[in-house]
Amino acid sequence: xxxxxxxxxxxxxxxxxxxxxxxxxxxxxxxxxxxxxxxxxxxxxxxxxxxxxxxxxxxxxxxxxxxxxxxxxxxxxxxxxxxxxxxxxxxx
Amino acid sequence: xxxxxxxxxxxxxxxxxxxxxxxxxxxxxxxxxxxxxxxxxxxxxxxxxxxxxxxxxxxxxxxxxxxxxxxxxxxxxxxxxxxxxxxxxxxxxxxxxxxxxxxxxxxxxxxxxxxxxxxxxxxxxxxxxxxxxxxxxxxxxxxxxxxxxxxxxxxxxxxxxxxxxxxxxxxxxxxxxxxxxxxxxxxxxxxxxxxxxxxxxxxxxxxxxxxxxxxxxxxxxxxxxxxxxxxxxxxxxxxxxxxxxxxxxxxxxxxxxxxxxxxxxxxxxxxxxxxxxxxxxxxxxxxxxxxxxxxxxxxxxxxxxxxxxxxxxxxxxxxxxxxxxxxxxxxxxxxxxxxxxxxxxxxxxxxxxxxxxxxxx
Ligand code: SF4
Numbered sequence: 444x445x446x447x448x449x450x451x452x453x454x455x456x457x458x459x460x461x462x463x464x465x466x467x468x469x470x471x472x473x474x475x476x477x478x479x480x481x482x483x484x485x486x487x488x489x490x491x492x493x494x495x496x497x498x499x500x501x502x503x504x505x506x507x508x509x510x511x512x513x514x515x516x517x518x519x520x521x522x523x524x525x526x527x528x529x530x531x532x533x534x535x
Numbered sequence: 536x537x538x539x540x541x542x543x544x545x546x547x548x549x550x551x552x553x554x555x556x557x558x559x560x561x562x563x564x565x566x567x568x569x570x571x572x573x574x575x576x577x578x579x580x581x582x583x584x585x586x587x588x589x590x591x592x593x594x595x596x597x598x599x600x601x602x603x604x605x606x607x608x609x610x611x612x613x614x615x616x617x618x619x620x621x622x623x624x625x626x627x628x629x630x631x632x633x634x635x636x637x638x639x640x641x642x643x644x645x646x647x648x649x650x651x652x653x654x655x656x657x658x659x660x661x662x663x664x665x666x667x668x669x670x671x672x673x674x675x676x677x678x679x680x681x682x683x684x685x686x687x688x689x690x691x692x693x694x695x696x697x698x699x700x701x702x703x704x705x706x707x708x709x710x711x712x713x714x715x716x717x718x719x720x721x722x723x724x725x726x727x728x729x730x731x732x733x734x735x736x737x738x739x740x741x742x743x744x745x746x747x748x749x750x751x752x753x754x755x756x757x758x759x760x761x762x763x764x765x766x767x768x769x770x771x772x773x774x775x776x777x778x779x780x781x782x783x784x785x786x787x788x789x790x791x792x793x794x795x796x797x798x799x800x801x802x803x804x805x806x807x808x809x810x811x812x813x814x815x816x817x818x819x820x821x822x823x824x825x826x827x828x829x830x831x832x833x834x835x836x837x838x839x840x841x842x843x844x845x846x847x848x849x850x851x852x853x854x855x856x857x858x859x860x861x862x863x864x865x866x867x868x869x870x871x872x873x874x875x876x877x878x879x880x881x882x883x884x885x886x887x888x889x890x891x892x893x894x895x896x
Contacts, residue, residue: 446572447676447725447781472654474687475679477789487728487781491652492680494787495728501780505750506547508779509758512765513550516557 447489449497452480460486460493544754551757552585558764559587565716566590566763567709567853569597569702570723571881572751578890580753591894592721592760595853596705596805598881599673600627602851604804606836607698608632611670614696614831615645619666621696622656625649626880627672629872633837637670653680660693668827672698676725678816679790682797685822696827697818700803702726703738704814708805709852710742717853719745719763721756724778729794731786735774743772750778797822806839806875807848845874850883857884858893 450462450471458473460480473480475492487495568574574594577583583592596602609632615621621637628638628649641647646665650656656669667690671681678699685695702723709715722735727748735746745766749759759777766772776782794816803815818826844862849855857863857876867873869885876882886892 447728472680472683474683475787475790475793477787487725489676489725490680491654492683494676494679494725494790495781497780505755505780506544508777509547509551509754512758512761513547513554516554 447487447494449485450488452482452484452486454482455480462486462488464488547754548585548757551754551761554761555585555590555757555764556587558761558768559590560764560767561589563589563591564718564764564767565853566592566719566721566760567595567717568592568721568723568749569595569706570726571598571879571886572725573597573721573723573749573756574881574883574886575890576751576753576756578886578892582753582756583892583894585757586760590760590764593853593856594850594883594886595709596808596851597723598851598876598879598883599677599700600624600630600879601847601875601882602700602705602805602807603627603630603672603698603875604806604836605631605633605839606804606834607670607672607696608637609634609837610828610831610833611637611668611696612640612645613834614668614827615640615647617831619668619831620646620648620659620663621668621670622648622650622659623670624651624672626878627670629878630875631840631878633840653677653684657684657687657689657693660690663692665692666830667693668696668831669693670696670698672700674700674702674723674726675729675794676723678798679729679787679793682793685797685818685825686793689825694825694827694830695818697798697816699798699816700805701734701800701814701816703730703734704811705805705808706735706746707738707742708808708811708814710739710744712852712854714854715852717744718767719747719772721759721763722746722748722774724748724750724755724781727776727778727782727786729787729790731782732774732776732784733786739774745772746774748774748776748778748782750781804836804839805851807851842874847874847876847884850876856894857887860884864888 485497486493660667798816846860876884
């Protein structure tokens with residue numbers, strides 16, 4: 444029930460946005476959103492209402508976060524696992 | 536899902552699974568999430584198979600329709616029997632009330648319509664002269680939409696049967712159970728989009744337990760699990776946001792303001808769990824005029840029916856997985872559901888059945 448999916452804003456009329464959900468056109472109410480949106484923005488939609496404005500940059504930043512975590516654990520990879528590995532603490 | 540937000544990447548998934556393996560302690564850890572959408576992502580993508588044997592992840596009370604007390608369903612049925620139109624989310628239809636479900640009421644001639652959004656209920660009301668009641672269930676993600684229609688000059692023949700629930704108090708309630716064994720929480724991404732990080736701190740800080748907000752792509756979930764395990768390894772429990780692209784620390788101020796304006800917090804009954812303090816939303820007195828609980832003559836709230844053999848109370852409190860139930864996939868299937876967890880599309884039993892998920896068969 445808490446499913447929400449990103450859609451691209453095509454146009455805005457008052458508190459309604461016309462959006463494109465990967466090919467499917469629909470509308471979303473904007474009164475549940477704190478910031479204004481413009482055509483081209485991505486918004487996260489839950490049951491027909493926008494709940495968050497997303498930036499396409501954010502997807503790439505998320506991947507960088509994942510990589511930062513996995514890189515921080517590199518020295519503990521099995522190669523140098525002679526002694527029981529020390530618990531890695533915090534991102535390097 | 537739109538391209539820039541699809542995070543499917545086998546190499547990164549392997550790297551994160553390896554990180555989880557490195558961070559997992561030798562002793563068993565039980566991690567609990569509280570969101571049907573998380574469970575679907577975990578089961579659908581086979582994420583449990585990527586985890587070391589010591590790490591288990593279970594769904595707790597993450598299915599809003601499963602935790603809706605039978606008495607609220609009885610109220611909706613009584614309203615429908617009085618001749619009003621009841622608008623409900625689809626997966627509520629088959630959940631048994633004290634006596635019958637909404638679907639059975641419909642087969643007895645009641646006008647019960649399924650809707651995808653609160654705004655659809657407004658549309659139904661504008662197109663009829665009959666009384667129309669929106670049966671409003673859902674967590675913090677969904678409550679702002681109900682508030683929005685209440686504030687948006689609704690038609691006079693519309694009223695709201697509010698049964699919204701709040702997740703952080705339920706997460707705290709599980710930790711009060713003597714045998715909970717919960718080592719960390721994967722907190723729900725879209726509830727958090729609305730509420731931010733504050734309510735988790737307020738409700739859970741005193742339990743010293745890792746709480747990591749996670750998104751719904753497979754990589755999001757693996758990353759969040761890795762952060763939970765890192766907090767356990769470092770003995771540094773805190774609330775951490777692993778879904779920053781959709782969750783800001785203060786939440787969504789517009790949505791929070793809608794909730795605050797329309798609802799007040801009260802104790803609420805959760806099916807299978809019991810009454811949880813400050814875990815429900817009821818319409819404020821200023822909105823009594825649109826409150827279906829006042830507009831209709833409703834039956835006295837009865838207890839939830841005992842369902843012999845059904846382990847939903849244990850499943851909803853993350854003390855059992857569906858395959859621990861002897862009825863799972865035998866007498867109890869989505870076509871012949873015995874308990875609410877097999878009916879709700881977000882119930883753990885229904886999800887496990889659909890995706891063939893099993894532990895300890
Ligand atoms: S499998 Fe069916 S009977 Fe068993 S706990 Fe789940 S819903 Fe209840």
